[in-house]
Amino acid sequence: MTGEIKPGIYFWSGNDAIAEGAIFAGCRFFAGYPITPSNEVSERLSWRLPQVGGIFVQMEDEIASIAAIIGASWGGLKAMTATSGPGFSLMQENIGLAVMMEVPIVVANIQRGGPSTGLPTMIGMGDVQQARWGTHGPHEIIALSPSTIQEAFDLTIRAFNLAEKFRTPVILLADEGLSHLYERVVVPDPRDVIIVNRKMAKDPRNYLPYKADDDLVPPMAPVGEGFRIQTTGLTHDERGYPAINAEAQNRLIKRLIDKIRKRKHEIIDYEMYKCEDAEIVVVSYGSVARSAKSAVDMAREEKIKVGLLKLKTIWPFPDEVIFEMAKKVKKFIVAEVNEGQITREVERASRGQADVFWVGNYGGRWIYPEEILDKILEVR
Amino acid sequence: MAIVSGHPTEKYVRIDRLPHIWCPGCGMGIIFNAFARAIDELGIDPKKIVVVSGIGCSGRASGYWAYDGFHTTHGRPIPFAMGLKLARPDLHVVVISGDGDLLAIGGNHFIHAARRNVDILVILVNNFNYGMTGGQVGPTTPEGTRTTTTPYGNYLESPFNVVWLAAASGAVYVARWTVYHVRNLTESIKTAMQMRGFRVIEVVSTCPTDFGRRNRLPDPLDNLRYLKEHAVYKKNPDPREADIIWGKKFVIGEFVKIEGKETFGDRIRRIIQIAQSRLRKSGSH
Incomplete structure (x- = not known):
């Protein structure tokens, strides 16, 4: 027994699937701090990581947790933390450090009702814009959102792959509804799954830690092998040396943004359901996308031409997908458990080509299919 | 500028980064050199030394030495270093940072890393104030002294006894020196580098530009x-x-020296062995 999960069918909660997806992806270091509703991720990993030779640490707070995983990732291990809104807020500064130092890490944020302590045990989706803009300064970020337990497993693997490929932090935006839902998960044969590992520098001679290749991503150097790694959260040049001037800032930040923005077609993932002839498209993500799908089916029974666009990548936002749809459909309805954080993105991306409506609540419960159906009937 | 060649610790320094940002009379140069000399005298392969620092004047040291250097966020070098050390137990991981970084914003991490006996050496540079931001009061500012945020004198805050804090939290090596006691400091770094566990060397340093200037x-x-x-x-x-x-005498020396205490990494590796042996016995997870 090596501790790796056997291919087959499992009955897991969302949090179980995130933990197992992480191990499947090669995660061998987890540091976290207890916070509801993410606890089952750390509890499962405290049991499972040692079985695969991995390291589990419960830290003194969320700030220490993310600092530790950045250090561990530099040490060569795929690393992750899991948290919820208040802890996610505490992590923001060091998410910026991972952006700036270009360190692959995965942060699972199991969203609950907020702001502040809010609704610790109940659903919220109010961290969508925090995931985008929570750390200070101009930057791009990658965030994925699962809506089934299978996706919780699959997208956790994908989160690691994207983090490794782009040398950047990736946010897994789950929600309490999904994290405590149990569902069937198919664990594939590892030979059928692509696992991406970071690009490593080979030659310490004349090594420049921040000289990017054509893909805009610099190879990462192994620690302790004479590469004389130099890295800082300060604006830096290709040597990794601080460069406190506008020219260096604009050169560095442009590359950090471009490495994601120019290759967003490799990142953006979504599903369309009954969209071919749709006049109204419901846009949703996370566990609420399940209600949206039911609502579309209910509306179709009433001969209303409605489709669903389910976002699996939240950031970078699929602007072009929305704009192309906006030219064909009349209306978008965005279903989300917040005050309209993605609604405004859909408005922006549709550039006046379609009307955009919001349906949802501010947290504490799911959006029921009937509520979405009512909105469809109201705006059609 | 003219660069002195042939200095015994030159090979440990990124000469192309000079001149450094430290003020004339800053104690950092002495600490910087003492560390490089200690490593040189011990004959440790410099490739196997990792320096992690936080934010502040002393935090810049990681960028001037030619070791693998990680300049992290304010207050967080200790948990960062812990993650790195657990991932790479074969490396010597050294944290160098200031009193504000390690004891105010990072104070929580300091005591918890000591409690866990994380296998890192912490060189805590105590200059009694926040030098880089202009000389504000900090967690080690002595009572009665003046800083830019205690213009009436520091009659507000009592400073940490850093040595006692580290000892009480579980550090296995605790020493205090000043930048005047450079031989003792170098020898102490050599001692600490040969030990395992959470080791703290407090170096009382000088800051003539900020703290000194306001305190005669x-x-x-x-x-x-x-x-x-x-x-x-x-x-x-x-x-x-x-x-x-x-204004009064203070004690320097080696306060704590405990050999053989199991480190956090040792314990984690033992847990891995237990988990894997149970897995072999049960045949499933």
């Missing part, structure tokens, strides 16, 4: 003279006697 020590030499005249070496001193009261 504007001249760098007067700062060193102050340390020479007030620091008293004791053999096997008691951590509880390590308070620093401005």
Whole structure:
């Protein structure tokens, strides 16, 4: 027994699937701090990581947790933390450090009702814009959102792959509804799954830690092998040396943004359901996308031409997908458990080509299919 | 500028980064050199040394040494270093940072890393104030002294006894020196580098630009003279006697030295062995 999960069918909660997806992806270091509703991720990993030779640490707070995983990732291990809104807020500064130092890490944020302590045990989706803009300064970020337990497993693997490929932090935006839902998960044969590992520098001679290749991503150097790694959260040049001037800032930040923005077609993932002839498209993500799908089916029974666009990548936002749809459909309805954080993105991306409506609540419960159906009937 | 060639520790320095940002009379140069000399005298492969620092004047040291250097966020070098050390137990991981970074914003991490006996050496540079931001009061500012945020004198805050804090939290090696006591400091770094576990060396440093200037020590030499005249070496001193009261004598020396205590990494590796052996016995997870 090596501790790796056997291919087959499992009955897991969302949090179980995130933990197992992480191990499947090669995660061998987890540091976290207890916070509801993410606890089952750390509890499962405290049991499972040692079985695969991995390291589990419960830290003194969320700030220490993310600092530790950045250090561990530099040490060569795929690393992750899991948290919820208040802890996610505490992590923001060091998410910026991972952006700036270009360190692959995965942060699972199991969203609950907020702001502040809010609704610790109940659903919220109010961290969508925090995931985008929570750390200070101009930057791009990658965030994925699962809506089934299978996706919780699959997208956790994908989160690691994207983090490794782009040398950047990736946010897994789950929600309490999904994290405590149990569902069937198919664990594939590892030979059928692509696992991406970071690009490593080979030659310490004349090594420049921040000289990017054509893909805009610099190879990462192994620690302790004479590469004389130099890295800082300060604006830096290709040597990794601080460069406190506008020219260096604009050169560095442009590359950090471009490495994601120019290759967003490799990142953006979504599903369309009954969209071919749709006049109204419901846009949703996370566990609420399940209600949206039911609502579309209910509306179709009433001969209303409605489709669903389910976002699996939240950031970078699929602007072009929305704009192309906006030219064909009349209306978008965005279903989300917040005050309209993605609604405004859909408005922006549709550039006046379609009307955009919001349906949802501010947290504490799911959006029921009937509520979405009512909105469809109201705006059609 | 003219660069002196042939300095014994030159090979440990990124010469292309000079001139450094430290002020004339800053104690960092002495600490910087003492560390490089200690490594040189021990003959440790410099490739196997990792330096992690936080934010502040002393935090810049990681960028001037030619070791693998990680300049992290304010207050967080210790958890960052812990993650790195657990991932790479074969490396020597050293944290160098200031009193504000390690004891104010990062104070929580300091005590918890000590409690866990994380296998890192922490060089805590105590210059009694926040130098880089202009000389504000900090967690080690002596009572009665002046800083830019205690213009009426620091009659507000009592400073940490850093030595006692580290000892009480579980550090296996706790020493205090000043930048005047450079030989002792170098030898102490050598001692600490050969030990395992959470090791703390507090180095009382000089900041003539900020702290000194506001406390009648504007001249760098007067700062060193102050340390020479007030620091008293004791053999096997008691951590509880390590308070620093401005204008009075304070104790330097090796306060704690505990050999053989299991480190956090040792324990994690044992847990992995237990988990894997149970897995083999049960045949499933």
